Amino acid sequence: MELLLEGLKKAIEMILSGDREILEITLLTLKVSITAVLISTFIGIPAGMLLGLARFPGRKFILALVNIGMGLPPVVAGLWITIFLWRSGPLGDYSLLYTPIAIIMAQTLVSLPIVTGLTSTAFQQINNKMILQVKALGATRMQLYWILMKEVKLAILAAIIAGFGRVIAEVGAAMMVGGNISGDTRILTTSIVMEVSKGNFDVALALSFILMSLAFIITFCLTYLQQRKRKS
Template identity: 85%
Template sequence: MDLLLEGLKKAIEMVLAADPIIVEITLRTLKVSMTAIIISTLIGIPLGMFLGLVKFPGRKLILVIINIGMGLPPVVAGLWITLLLWRSGPLGDYSLLYTETAIIIAQTLVSLPIVTALTATAFQQINEKMILQVKALGATRLQLVWILMKESKLALLAAIIAGFGRVIAEVGAAMMVGGNISGDTRILTTSIVMEVSKGNFDIALALSFILMTLAFLITFLLTFLQQRKRSHE
């Protein structure tokens, strides 16, 4: 109990003092996670829409694979990416291992299936009669997509929120492909692991509060976006 209070106190102290290292780690966490979820969104939503709306042979198989991908353990993703990015690996020439880019790749890999699968589910649920109706009213393809997206806004934002939750909580892959390098690839989750192994439980707790606050604020913003229209109507 004492430790909890101490950690909370320390967190407030660290935030108030704007400890440059903490600020740097927090901003990096934000930057890396946001980049990963934006990439996942940009790829996952169109892909999910396509899989949800268009029927073609092999579609079920792809959906199964993506659903399995939702459970892809981050350490597994981390291991694969490490092997790919190694100097002696196939992508070794780009020197990407132990960089922020490597973490972004790993986080995208674990969040993309979530965004894609949840989007696909949302679009599969759309009533076909509605699509026919919109088409009958003379909507162009682009207009149709836009209307359907608006229609499934709740589910799309839920997909993004779920993907973001995965990304911000992720530690195994970030540790492996990022290396937790001070001033380079150290993010909040990997710092927490390191501080625990150093025995600095108070700092670890303080960092955990900062991480929770960050996750809360962003999820809050997204939920607000999601629920906004509802209250209007």
């Protein structure tokens, strides 16, 4: 208990003192996590809609791959991204390994299946009679998709929340592709692992409180938006 109180005290001190390094680490954490979730959202929602509504050869196989991807170990995602970005890899000429872009790529790889899979499940649960009724009223294809998106908007926001929860807590892939380089690729999760390995448990706890606070604030805002839409 004393250690927890010491960690909380340390976190407050770091925030109030305006520690530049902590500020940079926190901002980078937000930057890569939000960017990864946005990419996953813009790709995952249309993909989930397609998998949920369309019927085409190989659809079940793709859905199986998406569902497998929802449980993809982050270190495996980190390994694949590392292979692609390695000097001898397909994208090696771009020198992206050990950069924030590499972390974003790894986090997108672990969050995209979650957003896609949960969105697909939401659209599959829509009653076919409703789709036929909307078409009978003369709705265009785009109008139909918009109406269906409004119908499952709560589930879509839940998918985004789940995707964000996955990336904000991710450490294995970020450590592998980012290298935990001070001032460049060090984020809160990798910093916590580093401080624990050094035996600085008070600093690690302080960073964990900051990380949990960020996760709580953003998740609370998304949840508020979700429930507000429900009331409307």
